[in-house]
Amino acid sequence: MSRARAARSPFAAVKKFVADLLLWSFFAAGLGMSAGGAGALFDGTAKTVATVAGGVVSLIAGSRIAKKPKIKAFLGRPGTLWFLFLFNGGTAAAMYFTMDGAKGIIGAACMGLVSLGALGGLVSGRRARREAAQAAAAAPQAPVSQGPWA
Structure with missing residues (x-):
């Protein structure tokens, strides 16, 4: 076990888990809205706004995810x-x-x-x-x- 992982407090581990969970959730929700989920919930202009906003949210969350060391190494x-x-x-x-x-x-x-x-x-x-x-x-x-x- 590495020193950084051994030195991490339980609170820090939970905080990191929740932050990662939120980041992946925003990415998945934004991707879903931009890929057509907005059509199931909205009509007209609201559908267009939700689609564009979903794309922006997934783009921002995805770029944050891509900066993580394990994902960066994989990519x-x-x-x-x-x-x-x-x-x-x-x-x-x-x-x-x-x-x-x-x-x-x-x-x-x-x-x-x-x-x-x-x-x-x-x-x-x-x-x-x-x-x-x-x-x-x-x-x-x-x-x-x-x-x-x-």
Whole structure:
């Protein structure tokens, strides 16, 4: 068990749990409202406002969730980035060709931006790994000790 986790008081642990629960709840509720849940509750202008507000809430909560160390590490893995790139790119193409009007174009553009963001993560991660390998190769190697009896 790490020191930080062992040193955490029970109150701090409960506080962190409640904060995480609220953050994930806001994310899920905002996603639900922006994905069509607003239509089940509202009509007309109220439906539009609830859909947009749900999108904003889920975007803010999702960006806060993405900054957490475990989630950040997961999203930075090459396999995850490849999945996001290919899935969102395919979804953008499908949305463009299957949906009519502005909704199809806007949806495809947004999914395309997510796909390009994942591609940017792949490129920058590859560049960072290459630079780290070059720095390790250029670093002088310490002589290997033969021990006192050599």
